[in-house]
């Protein structure tokens with residue numbers, strides 16, 4: 001790339017606001033949300049939405065709880081016009097919802113807009129014109145005062161038609177390309193607009209300050225919002241609205257800092273659809289608030305439906321890593337993350353206090369309609385904890401902690417060779433082949449207890465098994481059935497070993513539960529092997545576990 005100092009680009013100027021207070025604030029409540037999916041989102045699509053898609057998206061926005069919805073630019077095209085008419089004629093606008101329409105300061109467009117609004121009880125007419133240095137010079141060829149005159153002409157035209165409209169009309173004004181506009185001029189034009197409209201407690205005005213193009217760091221946008229908030233006349237009757245685009249990838253941060261700086265309202269879209277890099281993603285903003293204990297006043301408890309409907313309407317895919325909604329955002333492949341999540345989920349289940357403390361998961365996936373399935377997935381980056389989690393979570397094998405390194409190593413060998421993710425079923429297959437599969441040099445047939453004395457801690461049993469195909473029956477005495485069976489085995493079995501650890505649990509539904517036993521043995525050469533056994537009878541499960549370990553050690 002050519003060196004940046006060649007003069008083609010310049011640093012964005014700082015805002016002179018030495019006593020800024022936004023850095024001391026926190027977000028404590030939800031703003032007024034306004035969805036611009038049906039307008040800004042729609043105007044950026046390769047194929048704009050048809051009537052049915054717009055209706056479907058509108059219905060989703062209502063379900064999510066939006067009370068301000070920009071339904072389109074009715075003067076721009078037939079489908080935009082027809083959509084608003086359909087909402088009116090089919091009475092699809094709830095009383096507590098205000099629809100918003102965008103229009104330029106041009107008479108024929110304003111006329112058409114009011115024609116589309118006939119019968120709407122509450123609407124926001126959103127008037128805009130570009131105010132930036134570049135657009136004044138290049139697009140409009142007008143001086144500042146001429147641009148103010150253009151805006152005021154627009155206000156007059158809207159005001160006149162609003163007076164005749166049977167229903168409430170609120171004005172929203174956007175000095176479009178605000179971030180490329182001198183602040184003094186932005187304040188001057190906004191104040192002229194609100195004054196001409198006749199702002200009052202009963203006639204509040206939305207002043208939308210768009211980052212039409214995101215041009216600087218989020219703190220600069222926050223400074224601009226705080227600066228404007230101090231310089232807007234009748235500030236108490238103004239609703240300052242943000243409308244951030246994501247050109248630098250920081251629209252969420254910019255909006256959040258703008259809220260600290262005093263913004264009352266946020267325009268954005270679902271999943272960040274919108275011009276170029278998109279509008280700010282309202283899902284991310286809302287759920288960021290939610291994870292701070294602030295009620296976002298939007299319901300994102302079923303994100304799967306939101307993603308499905310938005311994708312159907314926009315014909316755009318959602319990135320796997322999109323905050324809160326992406327397919328992979330609740331998944332850990334890496335070993336240390338899996339270990340911490342596994343322990344975190346167990347800790348969360350064990351405590352009364354609802355405070356969410358699971359490492360690596362900033363939100364409980366269940367709160368947004370996702371489940372714990374797929375949180376831990378296994379590839380070559382994974383560790384023993386992840387493998388143990390999958391075996392327990394999916395298949396009910398609660399492996400003793402001491403066994404984790406062994407199964408972790410075995411699975412790691414396979415993932416290294418495969419060079420890809422292993423499914424849960426493949427993990428189970430490795431587990432079953434390792435502990436229950438061939439070779440079966442020694443195989444359990446039957447056992448029976450001849451005598452047992454709890455008082456003397458002794459048991460005598462008969463063990464039947466085959467060793468290299470030969471049927472053997474022998475008796476043994478020990479300080480419990482397993483010990484007795486081991487001693488019975490040692491009557492003929494030539495390999496020496498000792499049992500190092502033992503654990504068991506039941507697996508499956510209570511009525512049909514089976515016992516699972518884990519036994520760790522040590523050979524004379526000090527090698528250690530685990531074995532696993534399953535049976536309806538816990539003692540048989542234990543003997544099978546011992547045989548499983550022996551087959552692994554000596555076959």
Ligand SMILES: CC(=O)SCCNC(=O)CCNC(=O)[C@H](O)C(C)(C)COP(=O)(O)OP(=O)(O)OC[C@H]1O[C@@H](n2cnc3c(N)ncnc32)[C@H](O)[C@@H]1OP(=O)(O)O
Pocket residue numbers: 040043073075076077103104105106109128129130139140150176212275
């Ligand atoms: C940042 C944003 O997202 S702003 C919203 C942008 N959205 C859209 O443009 C989507 C819908 N727009 C359209 O369908 C069309 O642009 C229409 C129907 C609104 C207008 O169409 P047309 O008049 O045929 O064309 P076009 O948009 O190119 O008109 C440009 C003219 O409007 C003027 N103009 C642009 N914006 C405004 C405005 N806000 N107020 C007054 N005049 C404006 C331009 O200066 C230009 O004037 P000129 O003809 O004297 O050079």
Ligand SMILES: CC(C)C(=O)C(=O)O
Pocket residue numbers: 040102128174176177208210211212213243245
């Ligand atoms: C119409 C305006 C608000 C807009 O979409 C923008 O500036 O990005």
Ligand SMILES: [Mg+2]
Pocket residue numbers: 040210212243245275279
């Ligand atoms: Mg926009």
